[in-house]
Amino acid sequence: MTMRQHAVSDDFLRPDSINAFTDALRGAKYNVDAVLERLGEAGQEGLTRNQTMPALDRLGDATDAQADLIRLFPLQQIVPRSRLAAFLDVPALIEAGVLGAIGREGIHADIDVRPYGFTDAAGEWSGWVAADPIPGMDSIVTRTRPNYVLGVSPASTSLAQLTVPDRVGSALDLGAGCGVQSLHLARHADTVTLTDINPRALDMARLTLALNGLDLDVRAGSFYEPVAHDSFDLIVTNPPYVMSPPTDAADRLVYREGGFAGDGLVRHVVREGASHLA
Numbered sequence: 001m002t003m004r005q006h007a008v009s010d011d012f013l014r015p016d017s018i019n020a021f022t023d024a025l026r027g028a029k030y031n032v033d034a035v036l037e038r039l040g041e042a043g044q045e046g047l048t049r050n051q052t053m054p055a056l057d058r059l060g061d062a063t064d065a066q067a068d069l070i071r072l073f074p075l076q077q078i079v080p081r082s083r084l085a086a087f088l089d090v091p092a093l094i095e096a097g098v099l100g101a102i103g104r105e106g107i108h109a110d111i112d113v114r115p116y117g118f119t120d121a122a123g124e125w126s127g128w129v130a131a132d133p134i135p136g137m138d139s140i141v142t143r144t145r146p147n148y149v150l151g152v153s154p155a156s157t158s159l160a161q162l163t164v165p166d167r168v169g170s171a172l173d174l175g176a177g178c179g180v181q182s183l184h185l186a187r188h189a190d191t192v193t194l195t196d197i198n199p200r201a202l203d204m205a206r207l208t209l210a211l212n213g214l215d216l217d218v219r220a221g222s223f224y225e226p227v228a229h230d231s232f233d234l235i236v237t238n239p240p241y242v243m244s245p246p247t248d249a250a251d252r253l254v255y256r257e258g259g260f261a262g263d264g265l266v267r268h269v270v271r272e273g274a275s276h277l278a
């Protein structure tokens with residue numbers, strides 16, 4: 001057995017393991033349109049309130065692969081191992097850090113793998129994004145880990161839509177988190193560099209990139225430190241946004257609370273950014 005250094009094992013990121021997983025996702029029609037249709041309006045609306053009951057009702061007794069993937073990932077349910085084993089390599093996904101076992105027969109997701117899709121100037125794109133499971137599902141109060149990695153949020157999609165889609169040589173995704181901006185940037189930039197201060201975020205970003213067949217430059221560090229000597233044609237960032245973060249770093253959630261008060265963080269990003277634009 002290999003020891004896992006990261007949230008997601010390096011072994012799993014190799015094309016053969018990843019391809020087996022994405023083939024299974026594709027085979028189950030685990031994509032945005034099909035999943036939204038399967039959830040129905042009530043199921044979708046319930047999920048916007050972090051309530052799983054309408055979606056579970058809609059899935060009923062169905063035991064097909066798509067239903068079980070929806071239960072496993074967005075609905076955060078425990079799913080029988082024997083059913084998942086019919087289309088997933090469950091031991092490999094447990095060793096990878098994506099799934100966890102509860103007793104002999106129960107399987108739950110430690111990482112949320114969700115369909116994601118968009119249409120841009122190059123046409124339709126469809127794939128998956130990896131992030132931490134959403135906390136507080138069904139009003140169950142749990143402590144959010146300080147290094148929690150947010151999935152695709154309304155702010156993520158707003159930024160993707162605001163980004164000027166011109167063809168560029170190089171792009172920087174600063175504070176990449178789950179890697180969603182890079183999925184968009186890779187469509188119109190020759191090279192994309194992702195940075196984040198949170199090692200767990202970079203693990204999720206690496207998984208997101210691998211799931212979508214992308215091999216981009218991922219670097220760890222704060223703000224522009226990992227790209228100190230580099231410049232880019234385009235810089236994209238959706239940085240931590242809480243205006244008055246807790247003063248004690250131990251109380252902060254890294255995805256939303258930086259060490260600056262007011263608009264200090266954005267000011268820093270913009271001012272420093274000038275010297276990293278080509």
Ligand SMILES: C[S@@+](CC[C@H](N)C(=O)[O-])C[C@H]1O[C@@H](n2cnc3c(N)ncnc32)[C@H](O)[C@@H]1O
Binds near residue numbers: 152239241
């Ligand atoms: C609001 S999330 C945005 C994630 C993603 N880019 C998106 O658009 O959804 C902010 C991200 O910035 C990262 N971050 C926080 N402080 C940072 C810093 N000093 N340097 C680099 N990244 C940082 C967090 O770890 C988190 O992944």
